[in-house]
Amino acid sequence: MAGSSMKAIKLRIRSVESTMQITKAMQLVATSKLRKAKERMEVSKPYAAISREAIMGAVSSLEDTSLPYLRAREVKKRCYVVIAGERGLAGGYNANVFKAVLAHAEGTPYCVLPLGRKAIEKFERMGIELLNDDYWHVEGLSVTVCYKLAGILTDGYLREDFDEIFLVYTSFQSMMTQEVKTEKLLPIEKTEENKRPVTAVYEPSAEEMLTRVMPDFLAGRLYSACCDAFASEVSARRNAMDSATKNAGEMIANLRLHYNRARQGAITQEITEIVAGAEH
Template sequence: MAGSMKDIKLRIKSVESTMQITKAMELVASSKLRHAKLRVEKSRPCFEVLHQTLADIAASNTDFSSVYTVVRPVKRTCYVVIAGDRGLAGGYNANVFKAAAAHMQGRDCCVLPVGKKALEHYQRQNVEILSKEFHEAEDVSVGHCFTMARMLAKGFLDGEYDEVYVVYTNFVSMLTQTPAVLRLLPLNAPKRPEPGPHQLILYEPDCESVYNAIVPEYLAGLVYGALCESVASEMGARRTAMDAASKNAGEMIETLSLHYNRARQAAITQEITEIVAGGEA
C-alpha cells in the first residue's frame, strides 16, 4: 500500500511539472498571437493596393495582354507549402499537409517549403524541393517573400512549371483555422472594359511592361499575407492545444489526488484494525 501511495504521489508531481510547461507554452503562444494578428492586419492594405492597381491597368486598356495571365496546358505544378517550425499545435501541420496532398494528387509537382515541418515532410516524401532557404517560418521576412516571388515568377516565365499554388492556413478566429489552397499563377484574366466611353491611362513604356513589373510585387504580397495568416493560425492552434493539455492535466491531478486519498484512508483504516486486533489479543 505504501508503495502504491508513493507511486501516485510521484505521478502527481510529474503531471504538475507537465502542467507548468503547458501553461508557460500557452502564455507564450498567446503573446505571439497578438503580434501575429497585428501583422496580418498590417499586411492586408499592401495587397489590396497592388490588386487594385493591376485591375486598373487591365480595365483601362482595351488591347491588354500579359504572359502572367496566359493559361497553358498544365504539365507541371509548383506548390508553396507554409507549415510550422515546431509541433505541439494540435492538427495544424497535419491539416496543411492533408490539404496539399489532396490538391497534388495525380499531378507532376515540385514544392517550395516554408517552415521546418514542411521541409522535413517533403524530404521524407522524396518530393522535388525548389529551395531549402526558407526553413524557418517565423524568420521569413518581407524581403524573403520578394525573393520567393521573383523565383516563382522566373520559373513560370521559363516554363519550368505551368501553375503556382500556395497552401497555407487561413486564420478565422482564435479557435478556428482552416487550410486553404490559393492559385498564384497564372493570374485570373482581367475584366474587359465595358462598352462606351471610358478613361484611358497612358503607361510608359507600355501597360504590359508596367503590369509585368508589378506582378512579382503582387505575388510577394500574396505570399507574405499567406505567411502572416499561417503564423497567426499556428499560434492560435498551439494556444488551444496547450489550454486543452493544461485542463487535462488538472483533471488528471484531481483523479490521482482522489486515488491517493483513498489509498491513504485505506492504509490508516488497516493500521487501526491491526492496533485494535493487537489490543484484543
C-alpha cells in the first residue's frame, strides 16, 4: 500500500514539474517581450499627446458647428473598439476588458471592432455585429493597419451606422498594475481643459482641418492604445506566470514532504515486520 502511494506522489511531482517548466518558460518569454513592448509604448506616446493637443485647440476655437465629429446626436447604437489579447494565460487580462465592455454597453445596442483573437472569439460567440472580419495581431500592429481601422470607424460614424465610438483597452500603469480604460473617441466633447480662448489662424478653416485630420488622429490613438495594451498583456502574463511558477514550486515542496513521509513509513513498517518475524 505504501509503495503504491509513493508511486502516485512521484508521478504527481513529475507532472507538476513539467507544468512548472512551461510556466517558467512563458514567464521568461513574457519578460523579454515586455522590454520591447514598453519601448514601443514609450515612442508612441508623444504622437498621441501632441496630436490631441493640436486637435483640442481647433475644437475649442469652434463655438457652434455642424461638424459631425463634434456634434453629439441621439445615440441609437454604439461602437466599441475592443483591444484584447491573442491568447489566454494572462491572469484576468482578457476577462477584465470584456467585463468593462459589457458593463458599459448595458442597455444600448452596439457593434464591436475587435482587435486580438480573444476579442473576436468572444464577441462572435455572443452574436454581436463585428465591423471587420480580418484580424491582426495586437503585437506589432502596423500604423498602416491602424489607418485602415480608423477609416472604417470614421466612415461608419459619418454614415451614422453608429453614433458614438468608445475605445476599451488596458493601460499599462506599472509592472504590477494594469488598468482597463474606456474612452470616448467620437464625438469629441468639449472639456474644461480646452475651453480657453483661442486666437490661432486656421487654414483653410478649423472645420476643414478637423475633417481632414480626424482619421489620422484616430489612427494614432488606436496605435498608441495597441502599444499600451500589448505592454499590459505581456506584463499581466508575466505576473500570472510568475505566481503560477511560485505555486508549482510550493506544491512540489509539499509533495516531496509527503513522499518522504510515505517512504519513511514504508521503511518503518518493513523493519517492524522483520523484527516481528525474528522474535517468533
